[in-house]
Amino acid sequence: MRNETTALLLMRLTFAIAVPLALIFASALFWRTPDVYLPWIDGVAYTGVILLGALTVVPRALLGGPLGTGWALLATGMILYASGEVWWALVGRTRSEAEAVGLPLEDVLWLAFYPVQVLALWRLMGKVPRRDRNLLDALVVSGGLLVVLAVLIQDWLPGANASGGEDSLIVEGLYVTGDLVLVVLAILLVYVQRFDVAPGWWLIAAGFLAFALADILYWILSSYDAYVEGTWLDLGWLVSALCLAGAAILGLETMHAPQVQSLRGIVPASLAVMVSGLALGWGPEGPFGDFARYAALATLVLSLLRLNVAIRDAAEAQEQRRRAFTDDLTGLPNRHALHALPELSGKSLASPTGWSLIVLGLDRFGDVNASLSHERGDRLLTMTAERLGGCLLPGDVLARLEGDEFAVLMRLSDPSQGFAGAERLQAALEKPFEIDGVPVPLTACMGLSATLDPVPAIGPLLKEANLAMHYAKREGPGLIRAYSGQEAPSSVQRLRMRASLRSDLKAGGAAFELHYQPIVRIDNGALLAMEALVRWRQDGALVPPGQFLGEIEHAGLMVPLTQLVLNRAVAAIHRLGQGHAVTVNVSPDLVTPWLLDQVRDTLDRSGAPPHSLIVEVTEDALIRKPDTANEVLRALRVLGVRVLLDDFGAGWCGLSAVRDLAVDGLKIDRAFVARIHRDRPTRAITASIVDLGRSLGLTVIGEGVEDAGEREELEALGVEWVQGYAYNKPIPEADLAAYLSQHPPT
Numbered sequence: 001m002r003n004e005t006t007a008l009l010l011m012r013l014t015f016a017i018a019v020p021l022a023l024i025f026a027s028a029l030f031w032r033t034p035d036v037y038l039p040w041i042d043g044v045a046y047t048g049v050i051l052l053g054a055l056t057v058v059p060r061a062l063l064g065g066p067l068g069t070g071w072a073l074l075a076t077g078m079i080l081y082a083s084g085e086v087w088w089a090l091v092g093r094t095r096s097e098a099e100a101v102g103l104p105l106e107d108v109l110w111l112a113f114y115p116v117q118v119l120a121l122w123r124l125m126g127k128v129p130r131r132d133r134n135l136l137d138a139l140v141v142s143g144g145l146l147v148v149l150a151v152l153i154q155d156w157l158p159g160a161n162a163s164g165g166e167d168s169l170i171v172e173g174l175y176v177t178g179d180l181v182l183v184v185l186a187i188l189l190v191y192v193q194r195f196d197v198a199p200g201w202w203l204i205a206a207g208f209l210a211f212a213l214a215d216i217l218y219w220i221l222s223s224y225d226a227y228v229e230g231t232w233l234d235l236g237w238l239v240s241a242l243c244l245a246g247a248a249i250l251g252l253e254t255m256h257a258p259q260v261q262s263l264r265g266i267v268p269a270s271l272a273v274m275v276s277g278l279a280l281g282w283g284p285e286g287p288f289g290d291f292a293r294y295a296a297l298a299t300l301v302l303s304l305l306r307l308n309v310a311i312r313d314a315a316e317a318q319e320q321r322r323r324a325f326t327d328d329l330t331g332l333p334n335r336h337a338l339h340a341l342p343e344l345s346g347k348s349l350a351s352p353t354g355w356s357l358i359v360l361g362l363d364r365f366g367d368v369n370a371s372l373s374h375e376r377g378d379r380l381l382t383m384t385a386e387r388l389g390g391c392l393l394p395g396d397v398l399a400r401l402e403g404d405e406f407a408v409l410m411r412l413s414d415p416s417q418g419f420a421g422a423e424r425l426q427a428a429l430e431k432p433f434e435i436d437g438v439p440v441p442l443t444a445c446m447g448l449s450a451t452l453d454p455v456p457a458i459g460p461l462l463k464e465a466n467l468a469m470h471y472a473k474r475e476g477p478g479l480i481r482a483y484s485g486q487e488a489p490s491s492v493q494r495l496r497m498r499a500s501l502r503s504d505l506k507a508g509g510a511a512f513e514l515h516y517q518p519i520v521r522i523d524n525g526a527l528l529a530m531e532a533l534v535r536w537r538q539d540g541a542l543v544p545p546g547q548f549l550g551e552i553e554h555a556g557l558m559v560p561l562t563q564l565v566l567n568r569a570v571a572a573i574h575r576l577g578q579g580h581a582v583t584v585n586v587s588p589d590l591v592t593p594w595l596l597d598q599v600r601d602t603l604d605r606s607g608a609p610p611h612s613l614i615v616e617v618t619e620d621a622l623i624r625k626p627d628t629a630n631e632v633l634r635a636l637r638v639l640g641v642r643v644l645l646d647d648f649g650a651g652w653c654g655l656s657a658v659r660d661l662a663v664d665g666l667k668i669d670r671a672f673v674a675r676i677h678r679d680r681p682t683r684a685i686t687a688s689i690v691d692l693g694r695s696l697g698l699t700v701i702g703e704g705v706e707d708a709g710e711r712e713e714l715e716a717l718g719v720e721w722v723q724g725y726a727y728n729k730p731i732p733e734a735d736l737a738a739y740l741s742q743h744p745p746t
C-alpha cells in the first residue's frame, strides 16, 4: 500500500468499529452474571475487538518502509492470537476432556503469539545498536525483574508447583515465561529511550504490559481455581489489542536513545545485579526457580558486558578530554587547556611574584601558508612551536591558541622580566626556518600582559595580551607591546571612528592629508618618485594610516579614500613638480578593473602624463586573485603607468613568481632591511632578491632605511634605490614644492 492517506483511513475505520465493541463488552460487565458465557458479548464482541485490533495493524504493515516488517510481524502475532480466540469460541470451549488430545490448537495459536511479538519488537526497535548502553542497561534491569518475578511466581503460584501433571506444567510454564518476556519488552522499550518516549512507543509498551498483567493475573487466579469468565480482568486483553492498534495508527518514530551518564542511571541496574547475585546464591527450587537462576546468570553476564562498555566509555572520555586540551598539530596545550590551567594545576601553579602572559602572532602567516602550501605551513608552525618551546624556563607554559598564534605563561619575579621573556622568544625566531632547503624568515608580534596575583586569571590576561599583540601588529611586523589599557578602542569608539571617517570623506576629504616620502638613488640622491602616504587629522592630531585604514576597510570606504589620494597626489605632483612622479598605495582588494578606470579618470582630470603616476601594490593582491590582478597591472603599464611591488618578501609571493608579474620594480620590505646587518640568512635572501630583480630589469628599492649601516649593506648588495628615515621622513604637502624644486626628477 503506497498511499498513506488510504492506509490511515482504513486503520481509523477498523479502530472505530473495535472501540464501540470494547465499550459494549465493558458495559456488559456491569449487569452480566460472571461465569455465564454470553455468545454475543464473549464470542462476537470480545473476539471481534481482538481481531479488529489485529486488522488495524495490517495497513500499517502494507505501507512498508523501514519498519514494515516489524509491523507485519506484530499484525501476524495479533492475528494468531485472535485466531486462537476464534477457535476457542467455536471449538475449544465446548470440547470435552476426552476429546482433548495433546496440545489444543487454541493453545498453539496463543503460544505462537509470544515469539512472533518478540521478533516484531526486535524489528521495530530497528536501529538501536546492539551494544547500546541503554539497551544493555534495560536488559540488565529487565533481567533482574525477571528473576524477582520468577521467584515470586515459583512461591505464590500453586500451578507453577505442578498441580495438573507434567504436560500442563510445561504449557503453563510457557505462558508465564511468554508473559514475563512481554513485561520485560515493555520495560525495555521505555528504558532504552530513557522514558522520553514518543506516543506510539508508549502505546506498544502499554499494550504488552496490559496483556502480560491480564495473563499473569489469570494464571494466578486459575491456579487457585478462582478465575471466572466475564470479569474486569478480561478487559486487560482488549485494552492490549486497542493499544497496539492505536500505536499502528500513530505510527512509530525511530527510537532515539539519549545517553544518561548520571549515577541515578546506575541504581536500577545495580539493584538488578544484586537481586541476581542473591538468586544465584540462594538457588530457588522448582521449574520457575530454575528459570530465575538462568535469568540471574544471564543478567550477570549482561552486566559484565555493560561494565566493559562503561570502562571503555570512561577511557574514551579521558581520551576526549586529552584531545580537547591538546593542539593536534603541535601537541602543545591549546586555548582550552590554557584557560583550564589554574583549575587543572591547583596549588602548583601559584607564584608569589605574579605572572606574565605573552601572546605571539606570526606576521603575515596567512600569506606564507598560501604560497608555501598548507603542508609546509603546518611544518613551519611545528618548527615554530619547537623553537619557542626551546627557550622556555622551567615552569613556563607554552600553548598554541589557534592558527599562527601562540601564548606563553611565565612566572615573574619582576615586571621587566616579561619583556625579557618576549625578547627571548623573538630571538628564537630570528634565524630563518628552512623548509625543503629554502630559508623562510619569520617575524612575530607579541603582546604582553602581567598580573601580581599568585594564581593567574587566564581569561583577562589573554584578552589584554591579545589586544596588545594586535596593537603591535598594526604598527608593524616584529614588534613587542605591553598592555597599557589604552590600546583597544571599544566597539563604540570604533563605530564612532567609522562614522567620522565616513562623514569626513563625504565632506570632501579636507580632514585627510598627504605626506610625501621620496624614493632616492643611493649614490647621488636623485629622485625617483615621492610616495604619497595618507594621514587623518582628527581633533588637531594627525592619525597615522595604521590606526585608521583598518576601519576604512571595514566601513567599505577604501574606494573613496583611494580616489581621493589618487586625485590629490596626481594633481599635486602635476601642479608642483616638473616631470616628477608620485607613487600611490592601492589596497589589494582594489586591484580590479575599477582601478584601471579610476587611474584613467584621474589622469584625464588632472591632465598629468601617465609616467607621473606609479601604483604600489602588495603581494597580497597577487596571491588573492593572481589572474585579475596581473591583467589589471598589465593594462596599467600599457597605459604608461608604472607599478611597484610594495613590501616585497613579506608576503611570500615567492621569488620565482616575480618573473611572471607585470611590475616595474620591487620595494624590499623593511623587515629585511632592518635585519640585514644582523642576520646572515636575511642578507642572503635580500641578495637573491636584488639579483633576481636586476636580472629581470626591475627597479629595486630598499624601504625603511633608517641608518647609514643599512644603507651601506644595501649598496654593497647592488641596491640602487632607497627610501627611509635615513633620507627623509614623509614631508607635509606644504613643503612639497620646496623639496621638488631642489630635487629634479631623474
Ligand code: C2E
Binding pocket: 517, 532, 533, 534, 544, 545, 546, 549, 562, 565, 585, 586, 587, 616, 646, 647, 670, 703, 704, 705, 706, 723, 724, 725, 726, 730
Ligand atoms: P608602506 O606603503 O610600506 O609605506 C611605508 C611606511 O613606512 C610609511 O608608514 C612610512 O612612513 C614608513 N617609513 C618610511 N621610512 C621609514 C623608516 O626608515 N623606518 C620606519 N620604521 N618606517 C619608515 P605610514 O605612512 O605609517 O604608512 C603605513 C602604511 O599604510 C603604508 O606602508 C601603506 O601600506 C599604508 N598606506 C599609507 N597611505 C596609504 C594610502 O593612501 N592608501 C593605502 N591603501 N594605503 C596607504
Ligand code: MG
Binding pocket: 531, 585, 616, 646
Ligand atoms: Mg608603499
Ligand code: MG
Binding pocket: 646, 647, 667, 669, 703
Ligand atoms: Mg612598504
